Amino acid sequence: xxxxxxxxxxxxxxxxxxxxxxxxxxxxxxxxxxxxxxxxxxxxxxxxxxxxxxxxxxxxxxxxxxxxxxxxxxxxxxxxxxxxxxxxxxxxxxxxxxxxxxxxxxxxxxxxxxxxxxxxxxxxxxxxxxxxxxxxxxxxxxxxxxxxxxxxxxxxxxxxxxxxxxxxxxxxxxxxxxxxxxxxxxxxxxxxxxxxxxxxxxxxxxxxxxxxxxxxxxxxxxxxxxxxxxxxxxxxxxxxxxxxxxxxxxxxxxxxxxxxxxxxxxxxxxxxxxxxxxxxxxxxxxxxxxxx
Amino acid sequence: xxxxxxxxxxxxxxxxxxxxxxxxxxxxxxxxxxxxxxxxxxxxxxxxxxxxxxxxxxxxxxxxxxxxxxxxxxxxxxxxxxxxxxxxxxxxxxxxxxxxxxxxxxxxxxxxxxxxxxxxxxxxxxxxxxxxxxxxxxxxxxxxxxxxxxxxxxxxxxxxxxxxxxxxxxxxxxxxxxxxxxxxxxxxxxxxxxxxxxxxxxxxxxxxxxxxxxxxxxxxxxxxxxxxxxxxxxxxxxxxxxxxxxxxxxxxxxxxxxxxxxxxxxxxxxxxxxxxxxxxxx
Amino acid sequence: xxxxxxxxxxxxxxxxxxxxxxxxxxxxxxxxxxxxxxxxxxxxxxxxxxxxxxxxxxxxxxxxxxxxxxxxxxxxxxxxxxxxxxxxxxxxxxxxxxxxxxxxxxxxxxxxxxxxxxxxxxxxxxxxxxxxxxxxxxxxxxxxxxxxxxxxxxxxxxxxxxxxxxxxxxxxxxxxxxxxxxxxxxxxxxxxxxxxxxxxxxxxxxxxxxxxxxxxxxxxxxxxxxxxxxxxxxxxxxxxxxxxxxxxxxxxxxxxxxxxxxx
Numbered sequence: 124x125x126x127x128x129x130x131x132x133x134x135x136x137x138x139x140x141x142x143x144x145x146x147x148x149x150x151x152x153x154x155x156x157x158x159x160x161x162x163x164x165x166x167x168x169x170x171x172x173x174x175x176x177x178x179x180x181x182x183x184x185x186x187x188x189x190x191x192x193x194x195x196x197x198x199x200x201x202x203x204x205x206x207x208x209x210x211x212x213x214x215x216x217x218x219x220x221x222x223x224x225x226x227x228x229x230x231x232x233x234x235x236x237x238x239x240x241x242x243x244x245x246x247x248x249x250x251x252x253x254x255x256x257x258x259x260x261x262x263x264x265x266x267x268x269x270x271x272x273x274x275x276x277x278x279x280x281x282x283x284x285x286x287x288x289x290x291x292x293x294x295x296x297x298x299x300x301x302x303x304x305x306x307x308x309x310x311x312x313x314x315x316x317x318x319x320x321x322x323x324x325x326x327x328x329x330x331x332x333x334x335x336x337x338x339x340x341x342x343x344x345x346x347x348x349x350x351x352x353x354x355x356x357x358x359x360x361x362x363x364x365x366x367x368x369x370x371x372x373x374x375x376x377x378x379x380x381x382x383x384x385x386x387x388x389x390x391x392x393x394x395x396x397x398x399x400x401x402x403x404x405x406x407x408x409x410x411x412x413x414x415x
Numbered sequence: 416x417x418x419x420x421x422x423x424x425x426x427x428x429x430x431x432x433x434x435x436x437x438x439x440x441x442x443x444x445x446x447x448x449x450x451x452x453x454x455x456x457x458x459x460x461x462x463x464x465x466x467x468x469x470x471x472x473x474x475x476x477x478x479x480x481x482x483x484x485x486x487x488x489x490x491x492x493x494x495x496x497x498x499x500x501x502x503x504x505x506x507x508x509x510x511x512x513x514x515x516x517x518x519x520x521x522x523x524x525x526x527x528x529x530x531x532x533x534x535x536x537x538x539x540x541x542x543x544x545x546x547x548x549x550x551x552x553x554x555x556x557x558x559x560x561x562x563x564x565x566x567x568x569x570x571x572x573x574x575x576x577x578x579x580x581x582x583x584x585x586x587x588x589x590x591x592x593x594x595x596x597x598x599x600x601x602x603x604x605x606x607x608x609x610x611x612x613x614x615x616x617x618x619x620x621x622x623x624x625x626x627x628x629x630x631x632x633x634x635x636x637x638x639x640x641x642x643x644x645x646x647x648x649x650x651x652x653x654x655x656x657x658x659x660x661x662x663x664x665x666x667x668x669x670x671x672x673x674x675x676x677x678x679x680x681x682x683x684x685x686x687x688x689x690x691x692x693x694x695x696x697x
Numbered sequence: 698x699x700x701x702x703x704x705x706x707x708x709x710x711x712x713x714x715x716x717x718x719x720x721x722x723x724x725x726x727x728x729x730x731x732x733x734x735x736x737x738x739x740x741x742x743x744x745x746x747x748x749x750x751x752x753x754x755x756x757x758x759x760x761x762x763x764x765x766x767x768x769x770x771x772x773x774x775x776x777x778x779x780x781x782x783x784x785x786x787x788x789x790x791x792x793x794x795x796x797x798x799x800x801x802x803x804x805x806x807x808x809x810x811x812x813x814x815x816x817x818x819x820x821x822x823x824x825x826x827x828x829x830x831x832x833x834x835x836x837x838x839x840x841x842x843x844x845x846x847x848x849x850x851x852x853x854x855x856x857x858x859x860x861x862x863x864x865x866x867x868x869x870x871x872x873x874x875x876x877x878x879x880x881x882x883x884x885x886x887x888x889x890x891x892x893x894x895x896x897x898x899x900x901x902x903x904x905x906x907x908x909x910x911x912x913x914x915x916x917x918x919x920x921x922x923x924x925x926x927x928x929x930x931x932x933x934x935x936x937x938x939x940x941x942x943x944x945x946x947x948x949x950x951x952x953x954x955x956x957x958x959x960x
C-alpha cells in the first residue's frame with residue numbers, strides 16, 4: 124500500500140481560548156482514491172476535522188494539537204504552510220477545501236476568475252491557467268457560464284464552482300464540509316454527481332461531511348461517525364449503516380431503506396444479508412424475496 | 416363541497432396571483448390557493464419555483480401585480496405591517512437575519528414593543544412563549560451563544576409572542592442535524608395543536624410526509640398539484656416536473672408494486688403492513 | 698431585487714474595446730486638466746470633447762443624460778454661488794449689498810465645467826468597462842495586488858451584502874418594525890435591529906471567505922499570474938501617445954500662464 128495522504132495518531136485538539144477539546148483521541152488514515160463520508164450530530168467536531176485535514180488547523184487558526192498530524196507525510200504543526208499545502212515546482216496544491224455556504228466562498232467576478240484564483244496564486248502561466256479552467260468547466264458541466272457573475276448562479280452551480288476551483292489545483296485530497304446543506308434536492312444531486320465523476324476519473328481521496336445517509340450509502344466506500352469529538356465508528360458504508368440503533372442513539376438518521384429491511388427482519392419476514400444499504404440493492408433483494 | 420368546507424372559511428385565499436420582480440420574468444403565473452384554519456400546509460418545489468415569493472404575499476411584504484391575496488377576507492397588502500405581525504407570523508430561513516438583541520428575553524420582546532403592548536402583558540406573553548419554545552433558564556443569555564437549533568427556536572418564539580393565528584416557516588430544519596430538526600418539528604406540531612395554521616416551505620420530503628396535512632407542489636411559478644402526501648407522491652409525472660423525489664420508502668414500495676406492495680406506502684409501518692398482507696395472499 | 702450594482706451597460710464601440718488602462722489614463726488626464734485650468738474657455742472644450750467622444754463611443758446616452766440631470770443642481774449652485782462669493786475683476790451688477798463681477802461669473806462657469814468634466818469622464822469609463830476589466834486595468838497601471846484584490850472583493854460581495862440586508866429588513870418588518878417610528882432613541886434602536894444582524898452575517902461571510910481563500914494556495918511563494926492579461930492594440934498605443942502629448946501641451950500652456958485668471 125502507498126503511504127497514506129492523511130495520518131492522524133492519538134490526535135486531540137482544542138481551539139484557542141477554550142478548555143474543552145473539540146477532537147479527542149482521533150486515529151485515522153486516509154489513502155488515495157478513498158471516498159469517505161463523515162456523519163455525526165451538530166457539535167461533534169466534523170467541521171474542525173475538515174479544517175484539520177485541510178491544514179488550516181493549527182497553523183492558520185491556532186489552537187493546541189496533541190498527537191500526530193501528518194498530511195502527505197509532513198507534520199502539519201511545524202512544516203511551513205507553503206510546503207505543507209503546495210507543491211510549488213509542480214504548481215499544484217495538495218489539499219482542497221469546500222465549505223458549506225455556496226455564496227461566501229466564490230471570490231471571482233466571473234466563474235473563470237474564480238476557477239483560476241488558486242492557479243494564479245500558484246503562478247501558472249496564463250495559457251496554462253486557461254486550459255485548466257476549460258478542463259474543470261467541462262468536468263463540472265458549466266462551460267456555458269465561463270463569464271457569468273457568480274452571484275447570479277443557483278446554489279448548486281455555485282457549489283460546483285467552489286469544488287471546481289479546488290479541483291483546478293489538482294489536489295490529492297478534497298475535503299467537503301457539508302457542501303449540500305444549503306442546497307435544494309437538484310443542487311444536492313448536482314454536487315454528488317460531480318463527486319461521483321471525480322471518484323471515477325481520478326485517484327483523488329475525498330472526504331465529505333453530509334447529513335443525508337441515503338446519498339452517502341450510494342457513493343461512499345467508507346463512513347466515519349463522529350460524536351462528541353471522537354470517532355465512534357469507522358468502517359465500510361455497509362457495516363456502519365447496518366448499526367441503525369447505534370446511529371440513532373448519537374442522532375444520526377440511518378437510510379430509511381435499511382430501517383425497512385431491519386423492521387421486516389425483526390418480524391421474521393425476511394432474512395437479508397447485513398450489507399444491503401443501497402436503494403437499488405434493497406429493491407432487488409425484496410423483489411427476489413417476493414418472487415418466490 | 417362537503418359540509419365542513421361550507422362551514423369553514425379559508426383563512427388565506429389566493430386568487431389568480433401574478434407577480435414579477437421588476438423587469439424580470441413572471442415569478443408567479445396565476446396562482447390560486449385556499450388555506451383553511453388548522454392546516455399544516457407544506458409548499459414544496461425547487462428553488463426558483465416561486466414558493467417564497469408566494470408566501471411573502473401572505474404577510475404583505477409583496478403586493479400582487481395581478482390577482483388578490485386575502486387574509487381572513489382582507490387584502491393582505493392593505494393591512495398595516497404592525498397589525499399584520501399579529502395576523503401572520505413569518506419565520507425567515509436564517510434566524511441570524513433577525514436576532515440582534517443582547518439577551519434572549521429582549522429578542523422575544525422586540526415584536527411586542529413594536530406593537531405598543533402594556534408591560535404586564537408583555538411579561539405574561541414572554542413567560543408563555545419561553546415555555547413553548549423550551550428556552551427556560553436561558554432568558555438572560557446572549558442569543559449568539561446559543562446553538563443553531565435554539566436560535567431557530569428563539570426566532571420562532573419572537574414571532575409567537577405576537578400570537579398570530581397563521582405562522583409561516585421557511586425551511587424550518589435547514590442547517591440542523593436530525594435531532595435539531597425533530598425538535599423543531601415537534602414545536603411546530605405543538606403550535607398546530609394549539610390551534611394555529613402552519614404554512615411551511617421545505618425541501619425535506621420526509622418531513623413533509625410525517626407532518627404536513629396537505630402538500631402544495633410548485634414549479635415555474637405555478638401550482639402543479641395539491642393534496643395529502645398519499646395523493647401527491649403517487650403522481651410521478653408531477654414530481655418529475657417539479658424535480659422532486661418521493662421519500663425512499665415510497666420509492667421502494669413503488670418499485671415493488673407489481674409484487675403486491677402498496678405503491679402509496681410512505682412510511683416504514685405502512686410498507687411493513689403491506690408486506691405482511693402480500694405474504695398472506697402469497 | 699432589481700438594484701443595479703454595476704454601471705456597465707452592454708455595448709460595442711471603440712470605447713468598449715479600448716484597453717481599460719488607456720481609459721483609466723484618459724480619466725486621470727481629464728482630472729489633471731480640470732484641476733490645472735480655471736478658465737472657462739479652456740475647460741469648456743474638454744467638456745464638449747468628452748460629450749462628443751461619448752456619443753461617438755456609443756456610451757448609453759440615456760444614462761449620461763440622467764446623470765447630467767442629477768448633477769444639474771450641483772452645477773447650478775456652483776454657477777450661482779461662486780459669483781456671489783468671489784469678487785475679482787470689475788463689478789457688473791449690484792443689488793443692495795449683493796454684487797457680482799465679470800471674473801466672478803467666469804469663475805463660476807469654469808467651476809461648473811470642472812465638476813461636469815470630473816464626473817462625466819469617470820462615469821463614462823464605468824459605463825463602458827466591466828468591473829473585472831476595471832480591476833485588471835487598475836492593476837495594470839500600478840495598483841498593488843492586495844489593494845486590487847480588496848477592491849474586487851468589495852465589488853463581488855456588494856450584491857451579496859445588499860441581498861442579506863434586504864432579507865433582514867423584511868424579517869424585522871414582519872415583526873412589526875417601522876423604521877421611522879418613535880423618538881431618537883427608538884430610531885437608533887430601529888436601525889440597530891437591521892445593522893446588528895447585517896454585521897453578524899457579513900462577519901460570517903467574511904470568515905468563510907477567509908477560509909476558502911486561505912485554502913486556495915494563498916501561502917504560495919510564486920509570483921502571482923492572472924487568467925487574463927491585457928494587450929495594448931495599435932490604436933490603444935496611439936491614444937496613449939495622444940494623451941501624453943495632451944498632458945505636455947496642457948502643462949506647457951499652464952506654465953506659460955494660460956488657462957487661468959490672473960487677478
